Amino acid sequence: MTAFRAVVVDKGEQGYACGFRDFDETELMDGDVTVRVTHSTVNYKDGLALTGKAPVVRRFPMIPGIDFAGEVESSSHPDWKPGDAVVLNGWGIGETHLGAYAQKARVKGDWLIRRPAGLSAAETMAIGTAGYTAALAVIALEKHGLTPDKGPVVVTGAAGGVGSVAIALLSKLGWQVIASTGRPQEADYLKGLGAAEIIDRQELAGPAKPLARERWAAGVDSVGSTTLANLLSMTRYNGAIAACGLAGGMDLPSSVAPFILRGVALLGVDSVMAAKARRLEAWSRLDRDLDRAKLAALTTTIPFDQVIETGQKILDGTVRGRVVVEIG
Template identity: 70%
Template structure:
């Protein structure tokens, strides 16, 4: 049987183990499209899965990696044929379905999105789930009526993947962006992406008040917990916060005050099971509203055999922007 390179996660006596190894093609799961994977990326969830810091993986053995871009090699799905350039993010890859850190993937054709015209597979993975999630958050704010004329918008976890793309997109659309970060040394980087102001995350770390001073009309939050509670308390009347992460925890020590006294909306953003129609809209918008030069600035490249060493860094907040993984 043919084998291919893959990062495999196995159950161990205590936790899990992860290693770059040869994977048997016969062990690939069911799917109607087979793809030669060319690029992947490193997201926060990938870091959790590879290090075993959270029970992300629910099937063993597992090929890690929640995103890929590549070329279809075989298909029995009516929408796809050999040679098509495709993107796949989420859908349980790297969790319940064999994932993207591999030279080959087999998935359902209904999970795939066509690579937008003018976008390379490398650029797609420089965006990845983090950038895709950021775009979903922007779309949700727009749908809620938050526009550049509404007032400033805040982005937390600003130097991370979601935050970096959110800032670049929002700034290009004309928003006044306030970037919140625990790495004030990155202020120059964040202003280069388009942030107008940079604030220390400590401003959002105190005990949340039911209502604080109104500071922003909207926001994109990838942190959660106390940070999100403070964001909500400081949101202007009729504003909205799009929540898409839990780096600080799953709790929300807030009150109903922002919702019933200021009409604030909390918008939940899910990128894993997001319907295909919404995915296609988001990827089209990313192709038009994300400056390729800005994307290049926030991206650095690693090889597949460097992923395991990089994973702990993203959990420790030591990764700036986006990481693309070149699949050999």
């Protein structure tokens, strides 16, 4: 067995600790596929795991990181053989199962999907859980019957990972996108991704009215709390909001008025435990509909040794778009 480099978080008498160390293959958890990890990314959840700001990690010691791309090194699973290019998002890695911030990972083969032919390993991690979640949200709105001719779509947390990919996807599909952000200096960046209008997040920050002026037909929300309550109160008749995040809090100080008086729908989007068919649908759409030039414009690449500090930066709200971590 060989040693490899990994980020490890632990919790003991001295509190929460996070750092690099050598990890041995014998310490990896059970699984029928071992992957040589080449790339990962930093999502908001990863920032929480790296810093300990929220109880994302549920066993210690833990290798954090909820996404990886790489090549199969060994496998006893019938679907995978050495050399296969694979991607993994979610399934509890980095939380309950040793995760992506390591040069090797051992996982269940059922958790893996084949890397889409049109995407490089780095591009799949530029998308990552944030972008894959954005795709699931767009698909949820479409399955609810919403189309660009129904009216504009609002995207909150617009300069973040979910928001950036959602804007790029929605604008490509013909939607008029309203981007909500607390970073007005990112207006040119958001318009470059396809946003038609920028609004300050403070417009959605106050206590929500039961019903407010109708402003959009659909929305993708990664913030939650008061922001989501305001989105719902401003959604047009028979519109819907796809909710996929809680950066602003887990509460929802709303009323039933939007649901029973305007027929508004709240669509929950879970990416962690989504069935394989839904994952394949989302990745197929990303491969087909995501503009590669826009993906490159919203992506920053960092070396492996910068992943811990980047976790803090993403919580501080200073990271724009998506971050690719070169692990290989």
